[in-house]
Amino acid sequence: MRRRHPRAGDVGYDGAKPGRQAQVNRPTIKDVARRANVSLKTVSRVINNETSVRDDTRDRVQRAIDELNYAPDQAARNLRSATSHAIGLVYDNPNPYYVISVQNGVLAACHDQGFGLQIHPCDSTVPDLADELRDLVQRTRLAGLVLAPPMSERMELIRYLAANGIRFVRIISAAEDPDDGYPCVYVDDRDAAYDITEHLIQLGHQRIGFLWGGAAHRSSPERFKGYESALKDYDIPLDKKLVIPGDYSFDDGFRGARRLFALRDRPTAIFGSNDEIAAGVLAAAKANGIDVPYELSIAGFEDSPFSKQSWPALTTAKQATEDIARHAALRLIAELKPSGSGVAPVNRGFSPQLVIRDSTARAHKPAT
């Protein structure tokens, strides 16, 4: 019965001519100089926004640049100035939403400042990561690196990079400026976790489960500290049976939730260390026929798009990941070019904001 549409086999192709790229005689600094009737160097000065060029000269050169639609050749520039106008972004994160946000933030900053970006996903567990990064920087003459967690939190790596004269900015989880001498942009996970826990407490929950994220990420203990600290402030004893170790994954959320459900005195709310964990909890609740939020409140962390799309939509904490990444890159670039008019090269903190949706609700009167 079934008739597939026809399928062509692989077909040899030999379209455009091989060999060198047809560079359509792109104008060089030389052409601009000739047209503006100045020397090469003066054009160079205008391009690089150096001082000490008379206004009328600058205008003349600029006009020539515009007319010729000239753009400096990056390769030549990189070679001569011994540093590319490009930075690297180093990450090892399984969450595509996070990675894309970081990329876009950094890219925005790069675009803004006329820098290029080299992405470098990597495996944070390989032993010679430090060398890998040094080679990367030196081979491509990267001007600096933006380090995302967990690389940004490995001090031996940080020290190695610094010792090798490599500039970088870390995106890290911390309650305050670490002030360890290395530049960073920090996310106050603890604070936000406090807010989420407090929200659950204020809904009347007393038994609140906590599912840890990955041990490799500093954000995980930070979030736990926020949870712990809120319980303490509201005089709720911490029940260790309600705290389950695990990873930042759906599966660990699912498994962790099942362990909590099996408890004699089951929690009325569960705080998953990120949205994926919370999604796992949600799935486990459904599998066990537990109604959310009526019988169980669930909160996540991160405000991933699917936290909006689950059913019910997840209460979570919204990280301005793109902003954070953008700021990190700007901070790096600001340090790179002291002349730059950009951001001051100063550490800065960001606090995720509580987002209340439908997965959390008032607690039932406990059975007691």
Next chain:
Amino acid sequence: MRRRHPRAGDVGYDGAKPGRQAQVNRPTIKDVARRANVSLKTVSRVINNETSVRDDTRDRVQRAIDELNYAPDQAARNLRSATSHAIGLVYDNPNPYYVISVQNGVLAACHDQGFGLQIHPCDSTVPDLADELRDLVQRTRLAGLVLAPPMSERMELIRYLAANGIRFVRIISAAEDPDDGYPCVYVDDRDAAYDITEHLIQLGHQRIGFLWGGAAHRSSPERFKGYESALKDYDIPLDKKLVIPGDYSFDDGFRGARRLFALRDRPTAIFGSNDEIAAGVLAAAKANGIDVPYELSIAGFEDSPFSKQSWPALTTAKQATEDIARHAALRLIAELKPSGSGVAPVNRGFSPQLVIRDSTARAHKPAT
């Protein structure tokens, strides 16, 4: 009651010295030449794997390279050879899972072939996209571009790039090699959509709703054609009321599903053009108290991670996105360096595979 942990203010930082990067006297081709007691050019030949270097000479040079831990300077290389060993990846896709997969696939190929990668997310709706891409290629001397949908499907753009001597490979949706003279790697969406529809039919479904994806993507009509073609092969009349236009989004899935639910003769299965749409359908079903899969079967497309994580897990079609992207990049690079021992520069097709999960089940006997 509430006591937040202390928060430090922004703190000025002035760590490493500003100015030029501390280049620790990286070895150059000159050092290698001196050590191996050969000329610069010979070293260059070894590096570039050119023929006509005697084996013992090659060994000597290679040893020197290893001993000095020499790596060629990209900037100089790019400048001299008038083409960087780097390609660009151009995409405009809201789905991070897709983008990351494509990035990783292309990166793998680049790494393999000693190429760099410049990512270039863009807005496919801006009018001067063509110029933007040309400038990108020329300014950074990109050797070529990998174009993801929907850019890869806009023929006026394709023709412009080709006319400007820019090399590229398209990742496109097509039932067969388009054979339009421009290189591509194609994904047979139609075939896979046929499989999904057939799967539903074989479960006994006769009234199958179809939710379109974005009009800007060619994959959307392709998937529809697969749906249409399967219905035809099984002699099921196409009911236009069951076909709903929309975008590749959760919201359109939700809305589309509600329109279908409102029908007098409600479908017993819905095929969403991608997993996000299907997730929207799932949410709508839950909101309307419709049991999935007992009362309604739902199928998606793409095998996004959350298709596994929804409840019930979605039946879908798995695209080997990373492989496809890797192959696209290899195909591009193969064309770039005729000397390369890599893949033959030949168009190639990939078919997504049906993945059956829990959101589809045998249809109930219709009320008729």
Next chain:
DNA sequence: GACACGTCTGACAACGTTGTCAATGTGCAC
């Protein structure tokens, strides 16, 4: 009018590599 000083500009070399082309060595046929 000479001088010093600051502002602005240009000549030239250099960055590290590869393309061009010529020079040298090697093996073989005569």
Next chain:
DNA sequence: GTGCACATTGACAACGTTGTCAGACGTGTC
């Protein structure tokens, strides 16, 4: 031994830009 083809190697220039340093010019002072 000579000549020739071919394999192998090297000298040199060039890619497009910026750093260095010196020169030209203008302005104010004595």
